[in-house]
Amino acid sequence: MTTIAYLTPQYFDDKSYVGGGERYPLNLAMGVAESTPKDMQIRILSFGPEPFVRELHPGVTLRVMQAAYTPRHPLDQLSWEIVDALNDVDLVHIMQAHTRCSEVGYLVSQMLDKPICVTDMGGYSSSLGQSFDAHHLIDCIICYSDFGAQMMRASRQLVTIKGGVDSRLFVPPVGKPKRDRILYVGRLLPHKGIDQLIQALPEGLALTCCGRPYNPEYFQLLQKLSRNKEVDFILDADDKTIRKLYGKAFAVVLPSVYRDCYGQSYVAPELMGLTLLEAMACGTPAICNRVAAMPEFVRQGETGFVYDNLEELTGYLKRVSTEADLPDQMGRAARKLVETEFDMRVCGQKLASIYRQILRARNAQDTLREAA
Known part of the structure; x- marks a missing residue:
């Protein structure tokens, strides 16, 4: 052996x-x-x-x-x-x-x-x-x-x-998904660009941010930006909870940036973006910033969207939350891609x-x- x-x-x-x-x-x-x-x-x-x-x-x-x-x-x-x-x-x-x-x-x-x-x-x-x-x-x-x-x-x-990604652990929900929110999963850190996601969130659309706050100052900023918006934070979710959230999301967004809100620059903010693949394995579209490696894993218009600015992000969030068949259609393609290439x-x-x-x-x- x-x-x-x-x-x-x-x-x-x-x-x-x-x-x-x-x-x-x-x-x-x-x-x-x-x-x-x-x-x-x-x-x-x-x-x-x-x-x-x-x-x-x-x-x-x-x-x-x-x-x-x-x-x-x-x-x-x-x-x-x-x-x-x-x-x-x-x-x-x-x-x-x-x-x-x-x-x-x-x-x-x-x-x-x-x-x-x-x-x-x-x-x-x-x-x-x-x-x-x-x-x-x-x-x-x-x-x-x-x-x-x-x-x-x-x-x-x-x-x-x-x-x-483990496509046997992360699987689509049984039956037609009941989608009701946008989802972010990952550490709550400045280079993850969550502040930009909150700013781009269309009025009336819910966002759940799931992850641990390793930077207290940044977490306070996120809470401030979330006032008067439908944003909630889950700080201690296990895999079971995260899988359930994936299944309820119109899309999962990974908004990582080369330069954060404090002016700090990052050469490689994402070398892959595993949460994108977890979401896709669960039959949920993936949306990411055109930053670092993330666009390699999202097929534009097929398994999700890659955006270049916050205006585009807002537009994609509106599309996945209002076009009735789009999330399920993209989700099926995303699941197939993960099974064949990324499992x-x-x-x-x-x-x-x-x-x-x-x-x-x-x-x-x-x-x-x-x-x-």
Whole structure:
């Protein structure tokens, strides 16, 4: 049985973080495990105040290593257990390319002579790896969007595998959906552009914003903008609640921006936009800003809309909420697209094939080295 380690500074759990950046490694792990039940298992390695191991899914285990210290940046996690945790695996896939956690992961994996894959998930807390050109240690860079691939200056093999949503967990509601609102799902942070969505909301149309407020000042601004509008906030929704909300929405909107309301700029505000895919899997149209990778996942006028300004956004919100058959028609096309192209099992099959290629190449190198 081949063991693949996913090294990630945070994991998908209330005790860690619960955003798309944490759900994505879990979905990939389940996709690989389900597509290779007899020959591959995934070990997710992360960090916490107390060590533990538990099974998350058939073929997928989570090992939380005891953190060596409390870092100033949550992506800079380290543990004295990392050498032991990686010692018996066959390949290391590092989630987050530019963190202290990833830098130590590169070095320990190299020391243990393990093949290395890496996925840039947008987190950035350290440039040390760039200064010693850590990319020369990597066997393959795996991106989940063309936008993300363009950002990686890579001399190594680079592969793009788009998607990673669980279309068996996120499914359309039974019967004809009773749609009554616009929905936003994600962290309540300035670069997500929720303030612009509230401003673009047509009069009389309800909006639900579902996510955790990690920035108190920004959350206060959102509440202020919501006065005299039909906007409500759900701060602690679980998957069951989110799936129900997806099914009730005319559309899900991801309004992320390159420049937020405070003037802060972002090079890569969205490397994919997993909530768009979750909504589409539930048979709900997706609407996004023409920013970063998001337009790669929405087929204009077929599975949703991509807008260039707030006037366009307002127009699309009016269309999906007033044209009776449009949300259901787009939702069916969106569901089909997710099933065929973006489901985690489709991604898992592609990823497992990449792992096999890397391991075969490494085994061939070892054989030649021994023969010499």
